[in-house]
Structures are given as C-alpha cells and as structure tokens.
Amino acid sequence: MIKDITGRQAIVMMAIVMCATKFFILPSNLITNGHQSVIYVMLLFFVIEFLLLLVMVRVSMLHPDKTFYQLLTESVGVVIAKIVYLLFFCFFIIKLSINIIETYTFFLGTLYDELSSVLYVLPILLLAFYMTYIGLRSIGRSAELLWVFVFLGLAVTLIVAIPNADFGYMLPIFDGGANNAITILSNNSLWFGDYFVYLFFLGKIKFDKNYFPKFAIISGLVMLGIVFFMTLFYCIFPYISGIVHYGVSDITHITTHINNIGQLDWLNVTLWTFASIIQTVIFAYCAERCLSDLFNIKYKYLSSSISLIILVVVLMLLDFRLTKLIMFVQGPVHFLFPVLLVIALNIITVHFIVRHKEKRQKKLAGVIYD
Amino acid sequence: MYCFFYFPQNNTIRKDDLDKLTNKEIKSIFVDKFHNSTDFKVREFVSLQKFDSILFFFDNIVDVKRLDKEVIEKLMQDSQEVAVDDIVNYACRCCITVGQGEILDTVSDAVEKLLNGFCVLYFNKCGKFLCFDVKNFQSRSIAEPPTSAVLKGPREGFNESIATNIMLLRKRLKNSDLVISQMPVGKYSQTQVAIVYIDSIASDEVVNKVSKKIQEIDIDGIIDSFYIQKALEERSYSLFQQVGTAEKPDVIMSKLLEGRVAIIVDGSPIVLTVPYLLIEDLQSSNDYYFARAPRVTFLRLLRMFGILIAIYLPGIYVAVQVFHYKVLPYKFLVTITNATLGIPFTPLVEILFIILLFEGLTEASLRMPSYLGLALSIVGALILGDTAVNAGLVSSPAVMIVALTGVLLFTVPDQEAQLSILRLIFTLVGGILGLYGIICASVFLIAYLTNLDSYGTPFLAPYAPNVREDKKDGFRRYDLRAMKYRPKSIPNKNKIRLKKL
Incomplete structure (x- = not known):
C-alpha cells in the first residue's frame, strides 16, 4: 500500500477540514435562536465528535495498510459496504454544496459587490478536479504548506476580537433551554461531521512518532478554538447575532482599536478562503473515492468528473441560494448525519468485537501449543 | 567473429x-x-x-x-x-x-x-x-561568473572546457570516491558529457537514472548543457525547471557533498545538478561565506517576500481597483483615485500595458550593445515612463508597482523567467476574478508544485512535505554546527556530514 500522506499532513488536513466553514454563516445561524446555550451544547457535541475521531485514529493505526472500504467489506460484507459508501457519497456532495454556496454567499457579502455564480463555481470546480486527479499526496502537501496562513488568520481574529467581548453574556448557562439548543444543533448537523473524511485517509497515512497524542492535542485545540470563536461572536454581538451573517469578517471589522492599521477583516477573509478551498478539495476527493469504490471506476478523471457533475446538478437545484440550502439541509437530508454517525459507531464497535475475538483465539491457541 | x-x-x-x-x-x-x-x-x-x-x-x-x-x-x-x-x-x-x-x-x-x-x-x-x-583546445580563462558574484568567497567559475571544469572539481575534492563518468553525446557533435558524483554519498538509483537518461539521448548535437537539462527533466514541458544549475565549482562541490549528481557538458560553463529543490534558488553562495546565520535568515525571508510581492502585487492592485476598492483605508483610496482619474484604460489593460513595456525594455537592454545602455535607460525611464504619466495614459501608482515588481523579480535571478510569467498570470486572474481568483490560482500553483518531483525528491521539500532536519538550511538558516546531517530530502548513502567542528 502506497502511503500518500504523512501523519503530520493528516493532522493538518483534519484541522483545516474541521474548522474551515464553521466561521462564516454558522455562528449567526446557530446563535440567533439558541443564544449562549447552543455554545454549551456544541461543546458537548464536540466532546462526542472528539472521542469518535480518536477511535477512528486508533482503528487506522491498528490497520495501517487497510483502506476504509477494505475494512468495511471485511467486517460487514460488500453489499452493506456499498450502501454505506453511497450514503457517504451523498453526505460529501451535500457537504460540498454547503461549502460552495456558503462561501459564495460569504464572498458576495464581504469581498464583492457583484459576483457571477458561474464565475465563482468554475475555478473551484476546476481546482477540485485537478487536485482530486493528482491525488491525496498533493492535497496533503498543499494543506501542510497553507495551514500556517490559515491558523495565523484564526489567531489574529481571536486576539483582535477579545477586547471587544463581554464574557458576562455567557451566563446563565442554558438560558435559552438545552432542548431548544439540541434541536437547533441537530437541524444544522450537516455543518458538522467533517471528521468523517478521516475514514478516507485510512491505509494511506505514514504514521509519525507520537501520532496519536499529537492528533488528539491538535484536534482538541481546533474544537476548543471553534467553541471559543462562537463564544467571542456571541459576547460581541449578543443581541444582533442574527443579522451579523459573516462571523470571521465582522468580528474583526468592528474592532475599533486597530482601525489605524487598515481593515484587518479583509486579510482574514483572504486567509480563510484558503481553508475553505482546501476543505472543498478534500470533500471532492472523498466523494471521488466513494464513487470510485462504489462502481469500481479505475480512472480517476472519470470518477472525479462524475462526482463534480452531480455536485453541479445539486447546486443548480439549490439555485445557489443560501435560504434554499438551509431549508434543504434542515429538511429532507438532515437525517443523513445521524445515520452516518450510527453507522460509524456500529462499524467501529463491530471492528473492536472482531479484533477482540481474534486476539482471544490467538491467545488460546498460544496457550495450547506452548 | x-x-x-x-x-x-x-x-x-x-x-x-x-x-x-x-x-x-x-x-x-x-x-x-x-x-x-x-x-x-x-x-x-x-x-x-x-x-x-x-x-x-x-x-x-x-x-x-x-x-x-x-x-x-x-x-x-x-x-x-x-x-x-x-x-x-x-x-x-x-x-x-x-x-x-x-x-x-x-x-x-x-x-x-x-x-x-x-x-x-x-x-x-x-x-x-x-x-x-596532443590536443590544444583553446578555452576562456577561469574567471568569476557574472551571474553569481560573491562579496567574500571563492571567485573561480567554470568555463567552456570540460577538462578545466573537471580539474576545478578534482582540485577541491581530493578523494578517490569522486567518480567522473564521461561519454560522448550527439550524433554529429559527439559532445563529451561527464556525470560526476561521490560514490560513497550519492544514491545509486539517482546515478543510474541520470546515466540511463543521458545514454538514451539521440540528437544531432549538444550545443549547451540546456539540451541535457531538457533530457534530464521528468516533466520537460513544465514552467518550472527541475534541474539545478551553477557556474561555480564551490557550489557544485557543496551539492555533491549533499548527495547530488552533477553533469558537466563540454562547451558549457553551466553545470547541472539533480535532484533539485525549489528552495535552492533562494540560497546564495554569500549565505555560506561571510554572513552570520540570523542575517542569512533575514535575507532569505527578504528574498521570499520579494518573490511574493513581485508575482502578486500587480494582480492584487488590479483586483482591488476593479472589485475590492473598499479594502483600502480611506486616505489611501483617495490618493489612488486621484492618481487614476482620467486614465483612459481599465486597470487591467493599464497594468498589462506597463508590464509589456517593462518586459520589452528588459529584452532590449539584454540585446542592445552596452554603449547604448545609457540611451535606453533615458528613453525607457524618463521618456516612456514620465511622459506616459504626464500625458495621462497611465497612472503613477501603476508605473511604480510594475517597476517595483520588475526589480524584485531579480531577487532570485534563476527564477526570474518563471516569476515574470506568473506575474502576468496573476495579473490577468486578478483583473477577471478578483482576490478569489488570485487565491484559487495560488492554490492551483501550490498543488502543481507539490506534485512535482525531481529524482524522487519533492520539489517543495523541506516544507511540503515537512522535513524538519532539512529546514536548518531553509528560510531560517541555522549555524553550520547544527547541520550535522545531510539533507534527508535528497537520497544519499551516508547520513552524517559533520561530527565535530
């Protein structure tokens, strides 16, 4: 098995994927109705995601030479594996739609007065096709090169925004009601679950020394960073968060004490665009992998083109409108995330049961023959 | 028989x-x-x-x-x-x-x-x-190459004679492991091409690959080492060269000691080296001879920022003028607006016009006899530049930006040709799609570069993929004592290069 990416590259890609589009429209979307209680529920949500991700990492380390598809077929059979892959394909196409429409809306609101959706979507699709075609190795290396700029952007955002925040707004805990927060989060669950992409890195990672603790620390910090960003956002715009749509831009835009050095939000937007593009490319890669294994397509350009054509059709159906996208994500397809969550949990459980049995059998055989 | x-x-x-x-x-x-x-x-x-x-x-x-x-x-x-x-x-x-x-x-x-x-x-x-x-081929004397002058350090440079060039290397590397394998290439020219490597350091795989590629050449004549360079490159149509070049024996010696393979071609003072990393062009001989490590780090970062400004500034300027004028602070915006008031061209056409003018002047200055150089400077800088601004055809900020980027392209002379093409591409993209286009084009460029390999060495190493040990001679340069190991990115047989200093 050719190891396309290093452990460091896997960590960097995961870090970018997990946070890239969570700072655009999502903060406003979540906090408008749920207030600060959403942030506390999200923290719990992230704890579950974090644990699930760590289990995935452990599985990948136990089977360093097996891809997710191989693991699936071995544990649950080809038919179920294909069904799971089909669900994952739909998941990634929806994630790509969310990513592209959200970023397009974000650009329209911040960078441009006018931007044709065709002109916007064409470069990103070409880029996704090219990078998917050249493979994970190049995506990993590009992410490794760009992560500095992306996290520099995040650090600047947080540092600059802190003086404007009044953290008193975070109290009392669960002011808006925990149930309400859980409902809001589950309605927007397709904005989460980015860590599923890790499954498609399985068998392709050349593990570095101390990979597991490094992964745990970085992904934990990224999740905390997202929660901290949401907290800052709420504490800066406690009552008007519903009309402040572009989190990462607006949070620095209102910062008065840096006005003398220019509009820092533009720099921030530019840096975050890198993250968004890398995330799009990784999702496109995962969709291509799903399609390729689903129909045994040998030519990358073919599977990549088909998945991107399907994406274009979905984008056209959604008419490139954020409102339609939100309705779609909160309506007919919001079941997808919980389903995949359950599938992932089941697969992991089955894997550990099988592995435990194998170990036990080997141990018994060792006792008998020794 | x-x-x-x-x-x-x-x-x-x-x-x-x-x-x-x-x-x-x-x-x-x-x-x-x-x-x-x-x-x-x-x-x-x-x-x-x-x-x-x-x-x-x-x-x-x-x-x-x-x-x-x-x-x-x-x-x-x-x-x-x-x-x-x-x-x-x-x-x-x-x-x-x-x-x-x-x-x-x-x-x-x-x-x-x-x-x-x-x-x-x-x-x-x-x-x-x-x-x-009893041959008596006349050759140029050994002199300092004009393309790689040093302030303090060896000034010897290669000339067109393969014998002299091999002599210059043998003089520096007095070791039985220095192998020189010579062969004639070219049906008519029968040009002598020498593969040079240190047997106990260089990877056999790289040596064999280079040897095979040179032996497979079937051409009428080898006029310059560039012909061999084309044969050695794994992607010869790429915008970026994948073979290193040097004109000084001390540079080639240091590269051989890192495990690279050198190729000397009779009739050319340019010696080729493989594998090649992009970062090599940011390194200069001066960095190793007199400057202290912090100063070298500063200079390398300066070169890097020079490159970034050179390729991005015209594109960003056009993008900001056309799409994102709000990005500029108010006073700056007023200055730019005043300067561009009444210009008949769009910002993209204006910048492209000045870039082409600048490229034309550069090309002319290279070909024009030296005694006409002063006249060209006067015509180019004073008459064309100043008059065009005064006539209201182009704005002063645009002229300033193109002039600045034109100068900064030469902070890394070996990459000047590629960078000037990139500057043109980013300007076009910036004018058509704005900042979003520039970002997409940048990611495309990065993806393309990360996909390039030179004899098993990633083109962007030691940064993508990250090779921690090799970063000691990257943008940040460590003291010589810290560089105990040969670069890991370059395949080699012997890892340690310094035990005590």
Whole structure:
C-alpha cells in the first residue's frame, strides 16, 4: 500500500477540514435562536465528535495498510459496504454544496459587490478536479504548506476580537433551554461531521512518532478554538447575532482599536478562503473515492468528473441560494448525519468485537501449543 | 567473429584485413572519411630509420610543437632494432614521450580519437593504430561568473572546457570516491558529457537514472548543457525547471557533498545538478561565506517576500481597483483615485500595458550593445515612463508597482523567467476574478508544485512535505554546527556530514 500522506499532513488536513466553514454563516445561524446555550451544547457535541475521531485514529493505526472500504467489506460484507459508501457519497456532495454556496454567499457579502455564480463555481470546480486527479499526496502537501496562513488568520481574529467581548453574556448557562439548543444543533448537523473524511485517509497515512497524542492535542485545540470563536461572536454581538451573517469578517471589522492599521477583516477573509478551498478539495476527493469504490471506476478523471457533475446538478437545484440550502439541509437530508454517525459507531464497535475475538483465539491457541 | 567498418564510400573493411593495408590505402581511407577536409593533415615519415609511418591529425586542434618534439622527432631519431610485430609496443613504451597514449584496433576508434584532438600513427602493414593526446583546445580563462558574484568567497567559475571544469572539481575534492563518468553525446557533435558524483554519498538509483537518461539521448548535437537539462527533466514541458544549475565549482562541490549528481557538458560553463529543490534558488553562495546565520535568515525571508510581492502585487492592485476598492483605508483610496482619474484604460489593460513595456525594455537592454545602455535607460525611464504619466495614459501608482515588481523579480535571478510569467498570470486572474481568483490560482500553483518531483525528491521539500532536519538550511538558516546531517530530502548513502567542528 502506497502511503500518500504523512501523519503530520493528516493532522493538518483534519484541522483545516474541521474548522474551515464553521466561521462564516454558522455562528449567526446557530446563535440567533439558541443564544449562549447552543455554545454549551456544541461543546458537548464536540466532546462526542472528539472521542469518535480518536477511535477512528486508533482503528487506522491498528490497520495501517487497510483502506476504509477494505475494512468495511471485511467486517460487514460488500453489499452493506456499498450502501454505506453511497450514503457517504451523498453526505460529501451535500457537504460540498454547503461549502460552495456558503462561501459564495460569504464572498458576495464581504469581498464583492457583484459576483457571477458561474464565475465563482468554475475555478473551484476546476481546482477540485485537478487536485482530486493528482491525488491525496498533493492535497496533503498543499494543506501542510497553507495551514500556517490559515491558523495565523484564526489567531489574529481571536486576539483582535477579545477586547471587544463581554464574557458576562455567557451566563446563565442554558438560558435559552438545552432542548431548544439540541434541536437547533441537530437541524444544522450537516455543518458538522467533517471528521468523517478521516475514514478516507485510512491505509494511506505514514504514521509519525507520537501520532496519536499529537492528533488528539491538535484536534482538541481546533474544537476548543471553534467553541471559543462562537463564544467571542456571541459576547460581541449578543443581541444582533442574527443579522451579523459573516462571523470571521465582522468580528474583526468592528474592532475599533486597530482601525489605524487598515481593515484587518479583509486579510482574514483572504486567509480563510484558503481553508475553505482546501476543505472543498478534500470533500471532492472523498466523494471521488466513494464513487470510485462504489462502481469500481479505475480512472480517476472519470470518477472525479462524475462526482463534480452531480455536485453541479445539486447546486443548480439549490439555485445557489443560501435560504434554499438551509431549508434543504434542515429538511429532507438532515437525517443523513445521524445515520452516518450510527453507522460509524456500529462499524467501529463491530471492528473492536472482531479484533477482540481474534486476539482471544490467538491467545488460546498460544496457550495450547506452548 | 568479424568486426565491420562502414565507410561512406561503400568500402567495408574486415578487422583481419587491417594489417594487409599499406600506408597509401590507409591514407586514402582517412582522407575520404574526412572528405578532403583542409585542416586534416597527413604526415609521412620513416620511424626507427626503417619503418614507413604515417601520422594523422587535425591542424588546429593539436599542439603541433608537441607533436613535432614528442612524437615525430623521437621516432625519427631512434635507431633501436625492433621487429615489425613489436614496433607499436616499442614506440608506445620506449619512444614517444606524450603522457596519454593508446593502441587502437579499428579505424572507427581512430577516427573518434582524431576528432577529439588526438594524433593517430600507423606503421606500414602493422595492423594497429597508435594514438596520442596532443590536443590544444583553446578555452576562456577561469574567471568569476557574472551571474553569481560573491562579496567574500571563492571567485573561480567554470568555463567552456570540460577538462578545466573537471580539474576545478578534482582540485577541491581530493578523494578517490569522486567518480567522473564521461561519454560522448550527439550524433554529429559527439559532445563529451561527464556525470560526476561521490560514490560513497550519492544514491545509486539517482546515478543510474541520470546515466540511463543521458545514454538514451539521440540528437544531432549538444550545443549547451540546456539540451541535457531538457533530457534530464521528468516533466520537460513544465514552467518550472527541475534541474539545478551553477557556474561555480564551490557550489557544485557543496551539492555533491549533499548527495547530488552533477553533469558537466563540454562547451558549457553551466553545470547541472539533480535532484533539485525549489528552495535552492533562494540560497546564495554569500549565505555560506561571510554572513552570520540570523542575517542569512533575514535575507532569505527578504528574498521570499520579494518573490511574493513581485508575482502578486500587480494582480492584487488590479483586483482591488476593479472589485475590492473598499479594502483600502480611506486616505489611501483617495490618493489612488486621484492618481487614476482620467486614465483612459481599465486597470487591467493599464497594468498589462506597463508590464509589456517593462518586459520589452528588459529584452532590449539584454540585446542592445552596452554603449547604448545609457540611451535606453533615458528613453525607457524618463521618456516612456514620465511622459506616459504626464500625458495621462497611465497612472503613477501603476508605473511604480510594475517597476517595483520588475526589480524584485531579480531577487532570485534563476527564477526570474518563471516569476515574470506568473506575474502576468496573476495579473490577468486578478483583473477577471478578483482576490478569489488570485487565491484559487495560488492554490492551483501550490498543488502543481507539490506534485512535482525531481529524482524522487519533492520539489517543495523541506516544507511540503515537512522535513524538519532539512529546514536548518531553509528560510531560517541555522549555524553550520547544527547541520550535522545531510539533507534527508535528497537520497544519499551516508547520513552524517559533520561530527565535530
């Protein structure tokens, strides 16, 4: 098995994927109705995601030479594996739609007065096709090169925004009601679950020394960073968060004490665009992998083109409108995330049961023959 | 088993027949072979006072004085009694005093030697040729190369002679592991190409790959090392070169010590090296000779920022003017607006016009005789630039931006050609799609570069993929004592290069 990416590259890609589009429209979307209680529920949500991700990492380390598809077929059979892959394909196409429409809306609101959706979507699709075609190795290396700029952007955002925040707004805990927060989060669950992409890195990672603790620390910090960003956002715009749509831009835009050095939000937007593009490319890669294994397509350009054509059709159906996208994500397809969550949990459980049995059998055989 | 020799005149000679040929017949074979070329000389004389001998050489490429004194004079004056069968051996071992001599069995070998500056001697009906190296190829003296001057450090540079260039390397690397493997390339030119490496350091895989690629070349002539460079590149249509170049022996020596393989081509002062990393072009000889590590780090970062400004600034300027004018602070926006007021062109056309003007001036200055340089500067800078601004055709900020980027392109001279193309691309993208387009194009460029490999070495190493140890000589340069290991990115057999300093 050719190891396309290093452990460091896997960590960097995961870090970018997990946070890239969570700072655009999502903060406003979540906090408008749920207030600060959403942030506390999200923290719990992230704890579950974090644990699930760590289990995935452990599985990948136990089977360093097996891809997710191989693991699936071995544990649950080809038919179920294909069904799971089909669900994952739909998941990634929806994630790509969310990513592209959200970023397009974000650009329209911040960078441009006018931007044709065709002109916007064409470069990103070409880029996704090219990078998917050249493979994970190049995506990993590009992410490794760009992560500095992306996290520099995040650090600047947080540092600059802190003086404007009044953290008193975070109290009392669960002011808006925990149930309400859980409902809001589950309605927007397709904005989460980015860590599923890790499954498609399985068998392709050349593990570095101390990979597991490094992964745990970085992904934990990224999740905390997202929660901290949401907290800052709420504490800066406690009552008007519903009309402040572009989190990462607006949070620095209102910062008065840096006005003398220019509009820092533009720099921030530019840096975050890198993250968004890398995330799009990784999702496109995962969709291509799903399609390729689903129909045994040998030519990358073919599977990549088909998945991107399907994406274009979905984008056209959604008419490139954020409102339609939100309705779609909160309506007919919001079941997808919980389903995949359950599938992932089941697969992991089955894997550990099988592995435990194998170990036990080997141990018994060792006792008998020794 | 017979060996056949082909001659254009359709006369085929069997190897066994060579000893039956008289001097006259041999002479006609060679004269015909070289089509009665006037610089091809034939000298007949009597050796050891009884053997009719014939000497072939090219007039302008051999040292005639040496030939007279060390070959002809010795053979004519010697009177030793020698049997016909022993004449060749005797002449070679006891008579002729030229350092490098060789006995040849075939006409084609003799022809090859003649073309390489040897003289060829034939004794009547003896069946063998004797050749001696008396070549006298004129070459430029060793001087400091104009493209890589140093403030403090070695000033020797390669010249067009392969012998001189190998000598310069041998002088620096006095080790039996320094291997030089020479071969002729080019059907007509038969240019000597030498593969140079340190056997105990360089990877066999890289050496074999380079050797195979050079042996596979089938071309009329190798005019410059650039021809070999094209053959060595794994993606020869790429915008970026994948083979390193240097004009100084100290640079090549340091690269050989890192495990690279050097290729010297006769007739070219440019020596090639593989594997090649993009970061190599950000490193300069000066960085290693006199500057302290923090200063070098500063200079390398400066070069890097220079490159980024050079390729991005015109594109960003156009994008900001066309799409994102709100990005500018108010006072800055007013200044730019005032400066661009009344300009008849769009920002993209304006910048492209000035870039093309600048590129034209650069090209003209390279080709124009040096005594016209001052006139060109006056025409270019004062008349074209100043008048165009005063006439309201172009704005001062646009001229300033293009001039600044034009200068900054030369912070990394080896990448200037590629960078100027990138500047043009990013300007176009910025004008059509704005900042979003520039970001997409940047990611595309990065993806493309990360996908490039040079003989198993990632092009963007040690940054993508990250190689921690190699970063000690990256943008941030560590002290020499910290660089104990050879670069991991470059395949090599021996990891440690410094044990104590």
